[in-house]
Amino acid sequence: MIWSSLVFLFFLLIISPLSLAIEDRKLESLAQSPTWWRLLHYRHSLLFGKVRSDLDGSGFFLSPNGKTDPIAELKVDLVAFGKNNLYGKQNLTAQCAFPERYRFIKTELGLDILDQLCPKLDEFLNQFDAQSATLVFSSAYPHNPGSMFGHTFLRINKKSKVKNQKQDILDFGISFAAVVGDNDNGFYFAWAGTTGGYPGKFSVLPYYVKVNEYSNSESRDIWEYDLNLNSEETNRLLRHIWELDNNSYFDYFFLDENCSFQILALLEVAKPQWNLTSGFFHVIPAETVKRVVQSQGAVLNIKFRPSLRKKMFQLYDSLTDDEKGRFKDISQGMREPTAQDSASVLDSVVTFETYEKQKNEGHLSEEGKSILGSSLLRRSLISNQESRRLVPISEMTRPDLSHHSNRLALGAGFNEFHGGQGQSNRFEELGFRFAYHDILNSDLGFTPFTAIEFPGLVLRYYSQEKSLELERLQLLSITNLSPLSLLEKHFSWKADLKLENPKDYSCLNCHVAHGDGALGLATNLVSEANIAYILFGGQLEVSESFKNGYRLGPQAEIAMILSPWIKYKLRMSSNVVWDLFQSDRQEKFYAFRVDQSYSFNQEWELRLESFYLLHSSVPSRDDSEFKIILNKYF
Numbered sequence: 001m002i003w004s005s006l007v008f009l010f011f012l013l014i015i016s017p018l019s020l021a022i023e024d025r026k027l028e029s030l031a032q033s034p035t036w037w038r039l040l041h042y043r044h045s046l047l048f049g050k051v052r053s054d055l056d057g058s059g060f061f062l063s064p065n066g067k068t069d070p071i072a073e074l075k076v077d078l079v080a081f082g083k084n085n086l087y088g089k090q091n092l093t094a095q096c097a098f099p100e101r102y103r104f105i106k107t108e109l110g111l112d113i114l115d116q117l118c119p120k121l122d123e124f125l126n127q128f129d130a131q132s133a134t135l136v137f138s139s140a141y142p143h144n145p146g147s148m149f150g151h152t153f154l155r156i157n158k159k160s161k162v163k164n165q166k167q168d169i170l171d172f173g174i175s176f177a178a179v180v181g182d183n184d185n186g187f188y189f190a191w192a193g194t195t196g197g198y199p200g201k202f203s204v205l206p207y208y209v210k211v212n213e214y215s216n217s218e219s220r221d222i223w224e225y226d227l228n229l230n231s232e233e234t235n236r237l238l239r240h241i242w243e244l245d246n247n248s249y250f251d252y253f254f255l256d257e258n259c260s261f262q263i264l265a266l267l268e269v270a271k272p273q274w275n276l277t278s279g280f281f282h283v284i285p286a287e288t289v290k291r292v293v294q295s296q297g298a299v300l301n302i303k304f305r306p307s308l309r310k311k312m313f314q315l316y317d318s319l320t321d322d323e324k325g326r327f328k329d330i331s332q333g334m335r336e337p338t339a340q341d342s343a344s345v346l347d348s349v350v351t352f353e354t355y356e357k358q359k360n361e362g363h364l365s366e367e368g369k370s371i372l373g374s375s376l377l378r379r380s381l382i383s384n385q386e387s388r389r390l391v392p393i394s395e396m397t398r399p400d401l402s403h404h405s406n407r408l409a410l411g412a413g414f415n416e417f418h419g420g421q422g423q424s425n426r427f428e429e430l431g432f433r434f435a436y437h438d439i440l441n442s443d444l445g446f447t448p449f450t451a452i453e454f455p456g457l458v459l460r461y462y463s464q465e466k467s468l469e470l471e472r473l474q475l476l477s478i479t480n481l482s483p484l485s486l487l488e489k490h491f492s493w494k495a496d497l498k499l500e501n502p503k504d505y506s507c508l509n510c511h512v513a514h515g516d517g518a519l520g521l522a523t524n525l526v527s528e529a530n531i532a533y534i535l536f537g538g539q540l541e542v543s544e545s546f547k548n549g550y551r552l553g554p555q556a557e558i559a560m561i562l563s564p565w566i567k568y569k570l571r572m573s574s575n576v577v578w579d580l581f582q583s584d585r586q587e588k589f590y591a592f593r594v595d596q597s598y599s600f601n602q603e604w605e606l607r608l609e610s611f612y613l614l615h616s617s618v619p620s621r622d623d624s625e626f627k628i629i630l631n632k633y634f
């Protein structure tokens with residue numbers, strides 16, 4: 001009896017505390033594991049390094065301190081999974097409300113606990129019949145600035161479907177987006193999206209709905225990246241979506257915690273060895289696609305789904321000159337289709353009218369309905385048609401081939417200001433741009449002849465004067481040069497907002513707040529790689545350097561952009577700008593530019609830029625500048 005009592009006392013004093021210590025260490029280790037952090041979306045804050053979850057809805061955390069304390073959340077969850085308390089908007093037990101969190105904890109700790117039945121969860125998972133997942137990128141939509149960066153979402157591939165692209169539309173797509181009010185105006189939309197004023201939620205829709213929205217209605221190419229995820233890993237992702245959607249939400253931020261970032265976060269849950277979300281200055285959809293592609297073994301296959309617009313141009317460009325004339329006559333209502341019209345002509349007309357219908361949200365004019373109906377009827381009478389070789393569709397919009405969005409620029413050059421002194425100035429430049437793409441960049445991976453930049457900074461050092469000056473602070477610049485054609489007619493336009501040095505003032509350290517906008521027309525020259533355009537608009541500049549504190553006037557620009565090969569661009573432009581209210585200044589001045597760029601790869605680019613300013617009233621004061629710039633993209 002004495003010995004047995006001593007053994008029992010030894011267990012209480014030594015073994016039991018030791019076991020508890022081991023258990024605590026195991027829990028602490030599990031709470032600091034990458035998978036647990038990804039399931040709870042923990043991150044260290046940039047400013048103070050404190051732990052905090054990106055989730056903003058309180059229902060996701062069972063511990064009062066769960067948003068900032070991984071170990072406290074883990075301990076409370078352990079207790080909750082053995083009880084029947086109800087959580088979330090569907091009033092589910094902890095096991096059913098947080099199925100992926102429960103699966104992870106039970107597996108890692110080897111818990112001997114009975115799994116509860118979760119019929120609602122099973123119904124959710126069964127609709128997907130998940131075999132694998134595909135990352136989908138829809139290219140930029142240039143006629144809507146809010147969509148000029150593109151968009152990413154997931155497609156969940158069914159086990160039971162026939163494995164070919166035509167059956168892919170029967171799968172489900174999963175998107176993350178801001179929940180926007182129906183009556184929100186553009187200014188509030190921009191403000192709330194930048195400051196996290198909208199909640200972000202996941203949505204599940206049939207893939208054909210997404211294809212119709214992006215590829216047909218908005219004429220956006222779709223790129224599909226089949227991911228190296230098996231059935232269990234894909235279901236792991238789906239279980240996590242279930243627990244997110246039922247218990248919480250994210251505040252939506254356009255620049256970082258956006259659609260693409262949250263898709264990457266889901267993929268990290270599905271495949272813990274993938275490190276996809278760290279190290280972003282800001283999150284741009286194309287950059288997230290690159291991050292996935294560059295993860296070894298993450299992408300198995302890449303597919304291209306061209307937009308309805310691309311298919312329309314392909315059919316038209318494949319016609320002979322005579323057939324193009326027939327297409328024009330029918331599509332413009334000049335005559336009815338006849339037996340002499342080939343299937344190719346009729347297919348082009350039908351696709352054109354379908355495109356017009358999709359572009360106008362399902363509506364066609366009465367004339368358009370008549371043309372579409374008569375063309376379909378005539379086409380149905382042609383049983384066999386000799387196969388014709390179609391011209392290839394451009395695949396230039398593939399996002400993982402594009403240059404990176406951040407830019408560091410090193411430049412050097414000289415300018416000559418003739419404001420009565422005839423001075424020549426040598427300078428060096430340092431510039432940085434966060435995003436995204438300008439008109440001189442290679443169009444590989446982008447919609448050609450579109451650009452959006454913000455924000456950017458250029459500092460210039462004049463070695464002779466030993467003076468460091470702000471050359472330009474770019475706030476926002478958007479350009480959309482849409483070439484006119486028989487099939488499509490859009491205005492070209494641009495808008496620019498910046499703080500800069502006005503070269504026509506022949507001043508090294510003068511600065512103006514500058515805003516301008518212009519509208520006009522563009523057309524292709526010889527090929528789709530070249531355009532000419534003319535824009536008319538106005539500009540407003542505010543500065544204490546002006547007699548009235550501002551200057552205001554119209555402007556006109558005529559230019560061409562040539563790209564004889566994809567790595568090289570040449571832009572030649574001439575501008576005339578009027579100054580309406582400055583009696584002490586010239587009435588107008590002329591600016592001529594010749595800019596060239598050569599893209600070595602996704603990371604490096606070389607530019608030569610030159611301009612000449614011709615003053616209307618004092619020709620002897622004409623100014624000029626030349627510089628060479630090396631750009632590093634990352």
